[in-house]
Amino acid sequence: MNRKATALDVAKRAGVSRSAVSLVLNGRGDGNVAKESQERIRLAAQELNYSPNAIALSLRNQRSRVIGILSDEVVVSPFDGNIIGGADDVARSRGFVTVVMDTERDTARDAGAIETLLDRQVDGLMYVTVGLKPLEVPPGMERVPSVLANCYDAHPRPRLHHVIPDEVTGGREATEHLIQFGHRDIAFLAGSEDSPASPLRIEGYREAFASTQLPVTEARIAHAGWDIDDGYKGAMRLLDGVVPAERPTAIMCANDRLAVGVVLAAARLGLSIPGDLSVMGYDDEHRIANTMVPALTTMALPLREIGREAMTRLLDAIEDGKTTTAEPTVETMVPCRLVLRESTGPEPR
Amino acid sequence: MNRKATALDVAKRAGVSRSAVSLVLNGRGDGNVAKESQERIRLAAQELNYSPNAIALSLRNQRSRVIGILSDEVVVSPFDGNIIGGADDVARSRGFVTVVMDTERDTARDAGAIETLLDRQVDGLMYVTVGLKPLEVPPGMERVPSVLANCYDAHPRPRLHHVIPDEVTGGREATEHLIQFGHRDIAFLAGSEDSPASPLRIEGYREAFASTQLPVTEARIAHAGWDIDDGYKGAMRLLDGVVPAERPTAIMCANDRLAVGVVLAAARLGLSIPGDLSVMGYDDEHRIANTMVPALTTMALPLREIGREAMTRLLDAIEDGKTTTAEPTVETMVPCRLVLRESTGPEPR
DNA sequence: TTGAAAGCGGTACCAC
């Protein structure tokens, strides 16, 4: 645990002053420091394995090249953290590092976490959530450039830019895919009512029907929840003991877990997929959608893209020196992506 | 974006010197500063909403009360991050904060991430992995107290303490549970061969048979992989077209996803669970094991506990001022926990 | 009881 070399150590070894070391190592040596000295300095730095102390730098420069990411529960929850992955990708490529803090959905911890991050001189803040949701923006976020990923300012006059998936289009395109396969009676197992994603996806579902001049049967839309057993129960309600002519020929699910439940129910009932019934997921959850039997056709959430886009926005704001606050555009929508696999097919007729 | 109040601001407002402010606010006012001044200082601090600058503190004290957590992929992967959650719990309760960096399984990034963390004066380091695995301990971790969670030093003479689940006992108790239900022909769908967890769980399986004087049929143990389709295929191999008398009456799976595949296969084959077949999972993956239909009996991985235990070790070492290196004990095992749900039952006979 | 001053590790300005 021997202490790290400091600029002074390097200076001594090279027989110059600290200032010279600083200049040279920051690329402003030419025209200020003799070529000769430059060489010696670089060598000494090498030998001592010198790298500047980030803390001292932050104190001096009042900025740290660190971006704080606050997560509601993406670290701890069993959902993938690709938003964070994408955000980190672009941060690193632009010379920033990210540190994340997870509040485990305890919003009371938000302010404290932000305070901590701010105290450590983060240059910007990103709030990221597992599911699309309105956010009570915690105090403190307005003090540095900030951005919202997968959530949006619940305030009537939003102050922070947010990046979210285009759920309406996602819902529409998923439905269109099924309609193109000839399905007309398509049930929609939506998530729970309290999620803002549900109504948006339903809206897309309606749009798809409307643009094809097809009527929507309200009874086919049901709020089911988000889990496997919810999907199972929903499917049983739709299929069990119902004569084939009155069964929907396709079931759209608001996420892949629901779809797993539907497939399970179909298996119990002896229905083949997609022969007797098409099943469509949503999210493209890694290691669920792609490994199900049959593999799930699904609407992929562009998580990685959301993270990349949000971080790009944020860094642009930071490097322009202006806050994202009061920017002209407050919302970026990222399109979802249809992933064709094996659980959907032509309607049986 | 008005600048935060500094100790100097407080001093001015209270009409004292910066030193007095420091003394008082750190509880060493009595006997050094007049009661009167103390009151004024506290008041001024309050009014200015003063909190010390963490960066300056770190620079001055050479410690930050920050613990760096390096994750192979627990943030980004679709597995829950309860190890990190548990670690954070105890860190916060002891006045530390954690920041996590995820390398997305790119070990080439390990050293850089640790360097970054070290540069920011973290007081300690924790490396955490999604699955149990040997670790090439990245350089730099020996420079501050460090601990390994869910992974262990691959070095012949390990230098870092690690906290891992007791997989052998887990495998044994899972098997015993099935044996107690009267099962004798128990198939084991192990994970992939390259995971260190697989052989350990298999060892437990063998122990259970041995202690009950039951013979192990080698052909009943198969490395299948870790995903739903792997479980499906494995189950089909065991069950499809096999006369009841030759079918295993229970299938133990090395994780819950495999169990989902097995349940799916059973449903397709018209086998009822647990009536015709008992299925046992492993991990207790949240929102999979507990929401499956039927809900999965499983062996829960003590993730939260591992995190708590590892962080406790680490902070103890930090506060004792000694490195975990060269501690007497190098390994802590945390027991797994049997979770009884609906997918296992008496053998059909 | 108080305040002045040094120092943590850098950067940048300014004389020389």
Add this chain to the structure above:
DNA sequence: GTGGTACCGCTTTCAA
């Protein structure tokens, strides 16, 4: 072309 020095915000020692 070079080195001295002030300053970022805080703690701690020491002299008054």
